[in-house]
Amino acid sequence: MARAALHALKRLVEYEGRLSVKVRVDPDLCAGCGVCEDLCPALFIVQDGLAKVRVSPVPPDQEQSCREAVKGCPVDAILIEP
């Protein structure tokens, strides 16, 4: 039972690892603080007081810093979509 669950979890992780992750900023929530740009400048830029996404889907080598930006956003304005 536990082995089957572990196998299923591994398959899920492998599957999710192949998904391209899309990211966007909710302009109604963004406060323009710049935290996302500081944490992940390859993906985010703040212009005119609003964060913009430079590239989406997220390149695999930027996924970790993108997730850090999501966690760091003080108003939860960064949304990750499968």
Ligand code: SF4
């Ligand atoms: S961290 Fe959040 S609130 Fe701050 S600029 Fe980025 S998206 Fe906007």
